[in-house]
């Protein structure tokens with residue numbers, strides 16, 4: 001029944017959590033012809049979405065609004081709609097607690113809402129990044145507990161309670177989207193799927209095959225969870241390695257950027273990663289800790305993960321040293337200097353400041369009593385704490401000239417770096433954004 005509904009696209013699809021992951025996914029599902037309902041706990045977000053306004057750059061209003069107007073997409077804060085849904089994708093946050101252990105509260109909340117309305121035939125898919133075992137050891141018991149309770153209350157006969165893989169289906173499929181990447185997006189990035197049972201995998205595969213070009217199934221949900229953590233840990237460790245190489249090159253007076261470019265000419269066995277002011281975003285600084293936390297349960301200490309994280313977390317301090325060097329050349333101190341921070345998003349061409357290393361650099365220079373203004377074409381307001389909000393300043397010649405040092409923390413593509421260096425007194429470039437600048441190289445210090 002569910003397979004038929006999916007194959008003829010009469011299934012009613014649902015998404016829980018409409019952020020960077022859930023919103024593009026919802027649009028992809030609706031664009032394939034499914035009636036789709038998005039649920040989010042944020043009423044302001046739901047109101048904006050109802051007006052066809054997207055706050056995710058990968059989903060332009062021009063794509064979202066017609067789907068809302070035509071009724072292909074409906075959005076709500078009301079979880080009772082789950083009763084009518086045939087498929088549900090969970091795309092809620094998975095951050096870290098203060099002690100850097102997995103914060104599972106959002107997955108718990110979403111699972112409990114589903115559990116109360118779980119019904120025969122339903123397909124539930126967890127997409128949030130998480131540790132191996134979550135779907136089977138954590139989500140399934142929440143669903144089962146409710147099913148069992150309901151069976152008791154309603155005195156269902158034996159055989160009437162819902163069983164995973166027979167009556168409802170549960171799978172894990174990691175979202176691999178990279179915000180801001182216009183080459184690879186939801187529908188043309190291969191999808192990994194691992195069900196709790198083979199039947200769960202089959203139903204989930206049939207669903208994704210309706211709107212994603214390439215599917216790769218794996219033997220279990222735990223395997224699929226580990227695939228995602230491998231991908232992000234791979235990035236974190238390689239970024240840690242190249243940051244370490246950058247620190248060594250600095251001491252040896254070698255240009256790390258030139259070295260990476262040269263190494264990247266090798267057509268096999270090398271993949272370029274680039275140094276920077278640290279890692280940011282929802283994934284790279286967070287996800288590997290989900291793996292190291294779970295590894296500890298197996299008495300394994302994940303050394304690469306911890307080391308990479310340690311090196312990456314030290315990079316903001318190194319950037320501050322470089323700023324201090326740039327000021328020193330002008331016989332100035334950090335104390336009292338005026339700095340222009342160029343870019344505060346964690347990566348180029350996006351407006352996401354979550355875990356952005358720019359915030360740590362700013363905190364450190366404020367500790368040294370420097371003053372700062374910032375410009376970021378994608379981030380109009382910035383809060384470092386609950387007390388103060390900073391506003392992005394227009395990037396004028398006067399703003400650049402009046403700074404003792406311009407610090408490029410994000411290499412946004414819209415900035416004219418030739419123009420910038422021409423007007424700047426000095427520049428610290430943490431992203432090699434000035435590599436093509438012809439005039440004024442003597443003003444630039446790179447990491």
Ligand SMILES: NC(=O)c1ccc[n+]([C@@H]2O[C@H](COP(=O)([O-])OP(=O)(O)OC[C@H]3O[C@@H](n4cnc5c(N)ncnc54)[C@H](O)[C@@H]3O)[C@@H](O)[C@H]2O)c1
Nearest residue numbers: 017018019020021040041042091092094109110128129175
């Ligand atoms: N952002 C990325 O680049 C990316 C890429 C791949 C995977 N992921 C993973 O996907 C998951 C979601 O990340 P994101 O970047 O979309 O997060 P996000 O913060 O952009 O969006 C999450 C949304 O979930 C909503 N929400 C929170 N609790 C909810 C609940 N109980 N019920 C309904 N809605 C709820 C929030 O209001 C928010 O709109 C995370 O596990 C993340 O690690 C993120």
